[in-house]
Amino acid sequence: MLNRIRKIYVDSSVVEDKLTIRVLERAGDLPVRVVDKSDFTRYLSDVDISKGKQILFITSTEGDLVRPCPGTLSPYLCCRYTTINNQIHCPMDCTYCILQDYLDRPYLLLYTNTNDLFKSVDKNLMDQPGRFFRFGTGELTDSLVLDSLTLLSQDLSLFFSTKRNCLIEFKTKTDCVKNLVENPQKNVVVSWSLNPQSIVNREEFFTSSLESRLEAARMCQERGLMLGFHFDPILYVPDWESLYQSVIDELFSRIDPASIVWISLGTLRYPPNLKKVIQKRFPKTKIIYEEMIRGLDGKMRYIRPLRTAMFRKIYELIRGYSDDLFVYLCMEPPWVWDDVMGYHPESNEELDLWFARSLYKRFPRLNMDEPAGDAYK
Amino acid sequence: MVIKIKKDCKAMKINEIPLKKIERDLFFRFSSPLPLEALKRSVRESGITNPLFLVPSNSGYRIVAGFNRFRVAEELKMKSVPAWIFSDRVPLERSFYMAVLEHLVCRNLNMVEKARIVRILKRIGCSEEYMKEFFLPLLDIPENRVVIEEIENILSYPDSVQNYIERYNLSLKMSRMFKEMSSEEQELFIEIADLLQIRGVELSEIVTMCSEVSKREGISVQRVVADLSLLKICRCDEMNRQEKIDTIKRGLKERRFPNLFKWNEQLNKLRKGMTLPHNVELSWDSQMERPGVELKLRLVSMSNYNDFKEWISSGRIKENLNKMIEILAGVE
Numbered sequence: 001m002l003n004r005i006r007k008i009y010v011d012s013s014v015v016e017d018k019l020t021i022r023v024l025e026r027a028g029d030l031p032v033r034v035v036d037k038s039d040f041t042r043y044l045s046d047v048d049i050s051k052g053k054q055i056l057f058i059t060s061t062e063g064d065l066v067r068p069c070p071g072t073l074s075p076y077l078c079c080r081y082t083t084i085n086n087q088i089h090c091p092m093d094c095t096y097c098i099l100q101d102y103l104d105r106p107y108l109l110l111y112t113n114t115n116d117l118f119k120s121v122d123k124n125l126m127d128q129p130g131r132f133f134r135f136g137t138g139e140l141t142d143s144l145v146l147d148s149l150t151l152l153s154q155d156l157s158l159f160f161s162t163k164r165n166c167l168i169e170f171k172t173k174t175d176c177v178k179n180l181v182e183n184p185q186k187n188v189v190v191s192w193s194l195n196p197q198s199i200v201n202r203e204e205f206f207t208s209s210l211e212s213r214l215e216a217a218r219m220c221q222e223r224g225l226m227l228g229f230h231f232d233p234i235l236y237v238p239d240w241e242s243l244y245q246s247v248i249d250e251l252f253s254r255i256d257p258a259s260i261v262w263i264s265l266g267t268l269r270y271p272p273n274l275k276k277v278i279q280k281r282f283p284k285t286k287i288i289y290e291e292m293i294r295g296l297d298g299k300m301r302y303i304r305p306l307r308t309a310m311f312r313k314i315y316e317l318i319r320g321y322s323d324d325l326f327v328y329l330c331m332e333p334p335w336v337w338d339d340v341m342g343y344h345p346e347s348n349e350e351l352d353l354w355f356a357r358s359l360y361k362r363f364p365r366l367n368m369d370e371p372a373g374d375a376y377k
Numbered sequence: 378m379v380i381k382i383k384k385d386c387k388a389m390k391i392n393e394i395p396l397k398k399i400e401r402d403l404f405f406r407f408s409s410p411l412p413l414e415a416l417k418r419s420v421r422e423s424g425i426t427n428p429l430f431l432v433p434s435n436s437g438y439r440i441v442a443g444f445n446r447f448r449v450a451e452e453l454k455m456k457s458v459p460a461w462i463f464s465d466r467v468p469l470e471r472s473f474y475m476a477v478l479e480h481l482v483c484r485n486l487n488m489v490e491k492a493r494i495v496r497i498l499k500r501i502g503c504s505e506e507y508m509k510e511f512f513l514p515l516l517d518i519p520e521n522r523v524v525i526e527e528i529e530n531i532l533s534y535p536d537s538v539q540n541y542i543e544r545y546n547l548s549l550k551m552s553r554m555f556k557e558m559s560s561e562e563q564e565l566f567i568e569i570a571d572l573l574q575i576r577g578v579e580l581s582e583i584v585t586m587c588s589e590v591s592k593r594e595g596i597s598v599q600r601v602v603a604d605l606s607l608l609k610i611c612r613c614d615e616m617n618r619q620e621k622i623d624t625i626k627r628g629l630k631e632r633r634f635p636n637l638f639k640w641n642e643q644l645n646k647l648r649k650g651m652t653l654p655h656n657v658e659l660s661w662d663s664q665m666e667r668p669g670v671e672l673k674l675r676l677v678s679m680s681n682y683n684d685f686k687e688w689i690s691s692g693r694i695k696e697n698l699n700k701m702i703e704i705l706a707g708v709e
Contacts (some may be wrong), residue, residue, distance in 0.1 A: 289593035293664040305707030
């Protein structure tokens, strides 16, 4: 994945930063140019996204690097995840990727002010002391795609290993786990987005194969790291049942459910504006032509009966391997939870609490406080 | 620059130019030919009150503005016409700019005319800077190379498509519906539009549905049109225009959203079979995102209540409601 980066630009004000020096030391023969931030932003603002994905801009930000996941609107339920956005955009190229439309800049950004990030995490933990926080870097990028350059997984793992009542999730479609398995830390979850290989081939360009992802997961498991899996986006394709069944069988043939902290299920959904971007950038993809409606939050999604059928099947398959594994639906209304699982959380806060309770029960090594409902209100 | 243009204007003089000295050259023509009757009548009575714009050429003069006036003068067998003559020191783009400006006094430009102007500017080698400073604001075109190319590309469409864009004054956004089509597909949809006499919005809806069905099913757009007998419906004598449009949209919807369509049809049928009291409304989310039906009851008197009670407790109503709820639960 790293070989997709063609050029590195460095904001002149961060040339001396530790992270900049580290990246440049590891960048090999990649051309590097030091620029003034405002010039760079102006110059590259209308670069085509495919080219932008090959440009890395190292800079710093005064904005908050830690934020609550924006989730989506009610009645859809969200899990109150907290995102760490020290790296933005992704060199991989998935047809359905929301970042194509969501981000206003086409190039990759790496913020060097990691200490501000740490301060912000601390502030979150101090502000809500009784709550267990799930932080993650994989919201606006792939958590590990640039890790061989940045080694940020090490910095973050070490930082989080000293904290209580929180964990950090590295969400990825790569097999770049070298830095994590070499020095495994507690409070770290490595998670993979999974799809059948035929979908990876057609819709997830420049990502690792399913086999490599699962093999990387197995390596992490061996080193005692906690694992997560995201069937998201689940795509409605011909033979989806048998395709996803194979993925789940393959997953549990290598991974012990006891090391899995959670599995999320989410079907394809996207803001309406993304459709045009997908049509333009990936004219061969068919994913946007299924029976989709504009949901109650304004996002396009498969019609509910289709989603329910897919969730039910995949949920049953997972339950066939484990009774107590924490499985949740991403951005679905309570009535879909009911149809799939027979119950639903009353609110986002309750879903957040369910996460904490499951972790408390299943992962004593997290040494977390027993979750109390009040801290989640 | 603007000051210079004013100077150029001042420097021009009106001359009476013999028709035989004016070339029959349509290079600068950007507006489509119009019926000339009204202009002919006016010229016959008052002469040409608005002089043509001409530039010198090797063998006489080329027209920059006034093609219709020239045609009328020819048809009326006039010997000469009044014309402003641009000096050959004035750059062509400047003369052309004034011609466009003159045109805009009378009426706005459609997308095909704008496309022709862009092409003329490229052919005379107008610089990007000049285009940006003078023409783009005049034509209301953004400073974006892709958009400019997109506009010029309209001229690659078949005449029938260009005529349609002009006739209904389609915006660039609306004209984009033709962009990804083959010329056969373009002709096909223009035929449908002409038969149904529909404007851009309605045509675009049909085009989008056909194209999405074709992509979804991996078949050609022509095949979708044939499968759904769209041309046959357009030519059907037993339906009026609106019925034809509704039938086409319905067929497309059924093909594009087969499950949603099927469920809504079933729900409609069940509702019809329930003969609702006049004070009761029964509805559901046709997108199926929300489960369940919604019953609205307006009570004006207690007899309304009694009627409702009687209605809702009937076995057939309960059965139909139950079926509706099952369909809307969406779990097969």
